[in-house]
Amino acid sequence: MSIEHLTIAVLLTFLVATAIGIIVLRDLLAAVILTGLYSLVAAGAFIVMDAVDVAFTEAAVGSGISTILFLGALSFTQHEQKPRGRDSWLALLFVVITGGLLIFGTLDMPRYGSATSPAQTHPELAKRFIEQSADEVGPPNVVTSVLASYRGYDTLGETVVVFTAGIAVMGLLGLKRRRPEDETPEHAPGDLPHEPGHDTDRLT
């Protein structure tokens, strides 16, 4: 077992511990912070597995922006998940069975780091990107070449998705606040608004 395997094993164990913490915690603020930690540990593991571009995107976007979004949403809603009498045994059973089947499915997967797996040896994909992207596209970073050139339409589609999401969020939250009847805030963030059911028509 090399030091690399050991590092990954330790980081993965951290990840599992964090995930269990997220399940158990009822304080949503703490759970959100743990989610940020989870993303950051995953980013560390990505670096060990040579995915440097993914690691810094995950650290900046997954751990940074997404945590900020969650905190923003929490500032408008409740911090506490209401306790339920018991945990759902049915859900646990379902999850254990699904996980068991998936683990059974991994038994004939290519082993970690295998250089002969189909993903590594396909002549038109990874091999071609690594051998020819310097001549065909230019940048020394192969990930940049693939992102901007070979899979440029993917990136265009991604931009469209982000744009659409931005419009959707503005439609849901941003524009509403500028309506004249909302000049005085109905309730401070974190307070309960009107009685449930009375202003549901505002959703339509």
Add this chain to the structure above:
Amino acid sequence: MDVIGLYNYWIVIVLMMAGLYILIARYNLIKKMIGLSVFQTSIFYLYITIGKVEGGTAPILVDDPHVVYSNPLPHVLILTAIVVGVATTAVALALTVRIYEAYGTIEEDEIRAANAEEQDI
């Protein structure tokens, strides 16, 4: 059985199932989103695991013909997935805030009860 070779996959599955469990068993909408994001990150991990080559290095070209590079394709796919994931999270959280303004709660069962009450009237 090769435990070291499969350990990554197993942990990915454990994390995936942790996220799925939160999605199914928790009623709080924000907690559900946290579960979804745990699930998502575990999928990222699965892809990066597939791209790793033993003894390889990051796919940034250097002037040495003997260097082995890891597979850049999963990295690209996951870069896209991370950004799209955050975009969907933002929309879902905005919806959650609107639901809270309309119902005064973000617990799924209470929202359902409020809806049923409204239909009875």
